[in-house]
Amino acid sequence: KLGWSRKAATEAEGVAIIYCSGHGQAYIDGDIVDGKPSCECNTCYAGDDCSIFLSNCTANAESGDPLFLKPYWEKHAADSAVVVAGWHRMSYSTTGKNYITTELERHIRMLHHGVGNAVTDDKFIVFGAGSTQLLYALVHALAASLNSSSPASVVASVPYYAPYRQQTEFFDSKLAEWRGVTSEWVNASKGSTNNFIEFVTSPNNPDGLLKKALLNGSLTINDHAYYWPHFTAISEPVDEDVMLFTTSKLTGHAGSRFGWALIKDEDVYNRTVRYMELNTEGTSRETQLRMLKLYKVILAELGGGKGDIFTFGYKTMRERWIKLNQVVSLSKRFSLQKLPTSQYCNYFNTTRDPSPAYGWLKCEMEEDEDCDAVLRAGGLSGRSGTIYSEDKKHVRVSLIKSQDDFNQLITKLTALVNQTKT
Numbered sequence: 001k002l003g004w005s006r007k008a009a010t011e012a013e014g015v016a017i018i019y020c021s022g023h024g025q026a027y028i029d030g031d032i033v034d035g036k037p038s039c040e041c042n043t044c045y046a047g048d049d050c051s052i053f054l055s056n057c058t059a060n061a062e063s064g065d066p067l068f069l070k071p072y073w074e075k076h077a078a079d080s081a082v083v084v085a086g087w088h089r090m091s092y093s094t095t096g097k098n099y100i101t102t103e104l105e106r107h108i109r110m111l112h113h114g115v116g117n118a119v120t121d122d123k124f125i126v127f128g129a130g131s132t133q134l135l136y137a138l139v140h141a142l143a144a145s146l147n148s149s150s151p152a153s154v155v156a157s158v159p160y161y162a163p164y165r166q167q168t169e170f171f172d173s174k175l176a177e178w179r180g181v182t183s184e185w186v187n188a189s190k191g192s193t194n195n196f197i198e199f200v201t202s203p204n205n206p207d208g209l210l211k212k213a214l215l216n217g218s219l220t221i222n223d224h225a226y227y228w229p230h231f232t233a234i235s236e237p238v239d240e241d242v243m244l245f246t247t248s249k250l251t252g253h254a255g256s257r258f259g260w261a262l263i264k265d266e267d268v269y270n271r272t273v274r275y276m277e278l279n280t281e282g283t284s285r286e287t288q289l290r291m292l293k294l295y296k297v298i299l300a301e302l303g304g305g306k307g308d309i310f311t312f313g314y315k316t317m318r319e320r321w322i323k324l325n326q327v328v329s330l331s332k333r334f335s336l337q338k339l340p341t342s343q344y345c346n347y348f349n350t351t352r353d354p355s356p357a358y359g360w361l362k363c364e365m366e367e368d369e370d371c372d373a374v375l376r377a378g379g380l381s382g383r384s385g386t387i388y389s390e391d392k393k394h395v396r397v398s399l400i401k402s403q404d405d406f407n408q409l410i411t412k413l414t415a416l417v418n419q420t421k422t
């Protein structure tokens with residue numbers, strides 16, 4: 001018989017049933033209009049109930065906001081909700097050392113074992129406010145572990161996720177400096193890249209290709225944000241010294257700001273923990289509670305069945321990739337990255353075809369010099385290739401947003417293709 005939690009449950013369900021026409025959502029902490037949280041509408045929808053479609057609105061395919069998984073959690077509402085007592089974990093201390101709850105750590109390890117995407121047995125784990133917070137924590141820890149009189153050189157392969165460079169330049173530490181594109185150092189003399197820190201993103205953002213370290217002797221930060229069955233075949237459990245994962249691309253909860261690093265070397269681990277101690281004294285305990293609840297749902301449904309998040313994720317992403325390719329193939333104006341087909345996936349125990357998180361679009365016509373400008377003129381905003389230190393001929397279009405966002409992307413891209421159907 002419910003007692004003190006009844007009020008919270010009633011409030012949550014009362015907000016959940018606020019009608020937003022399927023094109024928005026009301027949240028308990030949303031802006032209050034007429035005494036209740038208002039609908040927060042998807043891009044290009046407006047009105048109190050998000051029922052108005054703004055036809056001349058620019059489609060937003062820019063961000064990697066992983067809302068494609070929202071329908072999955074709506075279907076698993078009862079299992080994925082959590083009530084947070086007013087006295088829940090008020091202390092700085094937690095059950096585990098270094099600001100983590102041991103139950104959550106245990107479930108993360110079970111998750112990697114169940115999916116078969118990473119070896120965790122011989123690794124330490126550090127939680128971060130998003131893997132974004134861990135990116136520089138690891139640069140700092142690896143650079144400090146080199147114990148070198150000169151700054152460590154941080155590099156990444158083009159096209160690369162911009163925060164690798166942006167953070168290194170912004171934090172401007174004497175420990176590490178941004179030294180550009182990895183390929184420019186491949187032929188450096190043996191040993192001269194020992195104090196290099198190489199970001200390796202596999203599958204890569206923006207193009208979804210699997211990547212490996214290029215430099216001999218460098219330390220690597222292996223960002224496996226997308227190494228889940230939604231986006232790629234799981235060919236083997238990755239087993240590098242430093243690996244990064246994030247809930248943003250696993251469960252879709254980018255707003256919860258939760259990621260983790262798996263670290264082999266104890267000195268690097270201790271330095272990363274020290275960074276987190278001085279930076280935030282760990283991640284939110286409410287977030288850790290919520291992650292535990294979500295991961296329990298995923299673990300209970302593992303195995304590729306109907307209720308499995310990876311079945312839902314792969315189906316959604318695969319269908320979107322097929323649709324995007326159908327539109328792009330209608331003319332020679334645009335092209336997309338080529339990804340290997342029929343890859344064997346140890347998770348689904350079968351071969352599977354590409355289902356990347358992003359389209360890496362290229363403007364093929366000579367006159368379309370600035371692809372981002374071409375798309376924006378057609379009412380579609382993506383992320384310019386220049387942000388990935390690539391050229392202006394490329395634009396990333398996000399495939400992981402809401403169904404409304406994806407539908408608008410397809411509509412606008414179809415119109416752009418039809419402008420020059422050959």
Ligand SMILES: C=C(NCc1c(COP(=O)(O)O)cnc(C)c1O)C(=O)O
Nearest residue numbers: 063064130131132161205225246248259
């Ligand atoms: C949100 C986006 N990227 C998230 C991301 C991150 C950061 O994710 P977090 O939400 O901070 O955990 C880390 N590494 C890679 C390769 C990523 O793509 C984006 O590219 O739009």
